[in-house]
Amino acid sequence: MALLEVRHLTKRWPTGRLALDDVGFEMREGEILGLLGHNGAGKSTIMGITLGMVRPDAGEVRIGGRSVQKDRGAALRQIGAIYEAxxxxxxxxxxxxxxxxxxxxxxxxxxxxxxxxxxxxxxxxxxxxxxxxxxxxxxxxxxxxxxxxxPKILLLDEPTDGLDPEGIREFRELILHLRKHHGMTIMLNSHLLGEVEQMCDRCVILKDGKKVFEGAVPSQEKSRRMFQLETNDIGLAREVLSRSGATMDKHGIVEVPLDMEPHELVAALVNGRVQVHSWQPHRRTLEELYMGLSSRS
Ligand SMILES: Nc1ncnc2c1ncn2[C@@H]1O[C@H](COP(=O)(O)OP(=O)(O)OP(=O)(O)O)[C@@H](O)[C@H]1O
Known part of the structure; x- marks a missing residue:
């Protein structure tokens, strides 16, 4: 069940800056969700709107079915936040x-x-x-x-900012404890991708006020099977893989289709005369996902 719903949020500041452009996502009960994005992507604006401190131009945030914008008291009673110092x-x-x-x-x-x-x-x-x-x-x-x-939900705005490694670890363990033993639902705004990867089940990535990703944090994905292929025959490998229904990105990361076993794909490559120098299981990191989606270059 969605405990927090962010629906079609749009916010343009009086300066003319469009901070949020039709952003929506959900938080399920008991999950830890990471809110990610470059500086100025709109994360704090979402937090401000969720806490009833910023008025959106369109859209709303609902907490436990109550609208922060229309039924503020009842909605905000269910949420606690560490927001700014x-x-x-x-x-x-x-x-x-x-x-x-x-x-x-x-x-x-x-x-x-x-x-x-x-x-x-x-x-x-x-x-x-x-x-x-x-x-x-x-x-x-x-x-x-x-x-x-x-509160049922905690909103944490860069909670480990300025903490030393021991402090970061202690805070992380505390947050995981709160979820595990107290069923807390938590939204975390952080630039520390390693932290998000270790703490969060899912993440939302923003870029220039738009949502560009909502889904499982890569380390939590169980269904995807990825392998790193090393070969000099990139073009041929791509051809053989695509005949087998597999895809390979520019770094040689191959995603094995669900109806195939990885060794069948290696056999297809070898039979297709691709020289396979190495074939290693690959775990996609949040950093790879983030840089692919949020990179401003
Ligand atoms: N009160 C305000 N008045 C005008 N513009 C604002 C205001 N607050 C934020 N902005 C602008 O809105 C955009 C989104 O800002 P926001 O603080 O939500 O980004 P952020 O993702 O939290 O960034 P950071 O990671 O740096 O905290 C930015 O361009 C910012 O300059």
Missing amino acids: ACFYDYLSGWQNLRVLCSLSGWWDEAEVKRVVQMVNLSRAIHHKTATYSHGMRQRLALAQTLLPQ
Whole structure:
């Protein structure tokens, strides 16, 4: 079931810049979706519209069936976000910051707050002033803030930006834990393709305000069988492969048709007098997919 639906979003800023051009995609319950694209592709604009902070010219975002644009309160109750740098009262402790935040809604449940603090692995430092927190600890406190109202969906805008490798890893494990043990549905905006590859099930790629891809992250694809062919007879190989219903890209990556076994394709190449120097299983990376679709050159 789609928990979040982005429908036909179009946004032109008063400067005349068309930031989004009829963009639509869905997020299913329990999935982690990566939102990718070059600088200025429109990712933050989508996040802003989803959080009700930016008004689209056309289209809408629906969360759990409620429209952010028409039924804002009910829609936004289901979503939490780390969007831009988190701000805290640095003369207060992490715990006191959470108390101040909760006082805005009048809700406070000490046991629940402790549980969330433990979940983000901040129990030991929660009574220290946030002025003493590392960037990674601040991000985890921001995550605790976001989790307290028990949202169904998390929107994370470049959450690992500025973190060191240990911090990135810790944050990644936390996100995967939230999905696995708490069924959280998560949208992640990040330029770190390796991170997206390790965390996300699917991704949406934007280019100049348009969606150019929506689908499985390559490392999660189970059905495609790809092989790297090395040969000097590229033209002949292409001819033989196409007779067998297979395709080869300019880097020699061959996709084996579903009704064929890879060894049958190698036999067809050899019988077709193609000199096969090597034939290795190939796993397409997100970087290859991204560069192929989003490259601005
Ligand atoms: N408030 C604004 N007023 C005018 N133009 C804006 C505004 N916010 C964004 N833009 C423009 O809209 C386009 C999309 O911006 P957006 O911030 O959504 O891109 P992005 O994909 O998030 O980029 P980045 O990866 O750099 O954060 C860009 O050309 C940007 O300059």
